[in-house]
Amino acid sequence: MADTLVDDVAGLLRETADRVVLPLFRHLDAADVTEKAPGELVTVADRRAEDMISAGLRRLRPGSVVVGEEAVADDPDLLRHLGFTGEVWLVDPIDGTANFAAGKSPFALMVALLTDGRPSAAWILDPIAGTLATTQDGAGAYLDGVPLRLPADAPPVGELRGAAMTKFLPVSSQRTVVAGGSRIGELLPGQHCAGREYLDVLTGRQQFVLFWRTLPWDHAPGTLLVRAAGGVARRLDGTDYHPADTEPGLLVAASDKVWTEVHNTLLAP
Structure with a gap:
């Protein structure tokens, strides 16, 4: 059976954006935005999105560990998992929270998978632009399903x-x-x-x-x-x-x- 991980996680991110993140964009109340540290904002959308993404990733890979930005804010000891063997997910439920809280773009949903400590797969979704970049196990990078290859030369x-x-x-x-x-x-x-x-x-x-x-x-x-x-x-x-x-x-x-x-x-x- 083919590994559908790239598509499965992509679908999870798109669903989270559609069900949690975008409905709250420009619809946050003052009580929905707090500081988790001086100058570091967190919104209800960040927490709900991380909960949904984390639960979905655990379903996709039973036994895997999720290290999410908001979970680490509550328990910094979770970072110890980055050196572990097995599968460890890194999750940024809303990258660009300050933009999101201010009602402006850009912001993104991001996930990376570490396998035995080695980065092995990644996803970045810009839900406003509708753009998704993916990669897995050295198979190249893709933008909305189209292969990407950066030029090797450099302009002046x-x-x-x-x-x-x-x-x-x-x-x-x-x-x-x-x-x-x-x-x-x-x-x-x-x-x-x-x-x-x-x-x-x-x-x-x-x-x-x-x-x-x-x-x-x-x-x-x-x-x-x-x-x-x-x-x-x-x-x-x-x-x-x-x-x-x-x-x-x-x-x-x-x-x-x-x-x-x-x-x-x-x-x-």
Whole structure:
């Protein structure tokens, strides 16, 4: 029997978006939005969506473990599962919660599967755009069922387009990035939604994105998808990203050449 996991999880995300997330978009009351930490919003839609996705994933893979963003906020010890053997799901029920709470897009639903500690499958759904990116077991990346392959070459630095999340960077790094940004074709401030940033790299709307904060549910899906499409996702010291690694700093690029050009331009002291 063929493995239908990609389609099954895709259907679960679409159903969650249709039944839970989109009906509450622009229909939240003040009591529906709270802070789980200073400056970190959570809505009733986040919690309901995570409950629905988590239950669905456990049904699809009995015995698997789910590590969801909101569950970790309540019990940080759940992160220990990222180093376990077996199947572990990472779930971001609404990536871009601040956007969602403000009644604007983008926001995304994201899931990644770790198998014996190795990222093995990923899904990113932008429910407003209706766009879904998927990958499983090295079989390549797909956007709405169409294979994706990023170009291996790189345009000149002055023609590159990408985003840098400078808000959380150390002050010295902020200065370096801002100074180097004048040599980049277009340096964007970011969309407050990692999932959309990854989708924009996959579709060629931008060639790179620089993050400082690297929470696993924000980046496990996107980094696996970009790599499956031929791109790279590395720490700022050049080592490959892994979701169990909690160190800050991540540069994602459409190719090795783009990664090197951007690193040399934005991050070289």
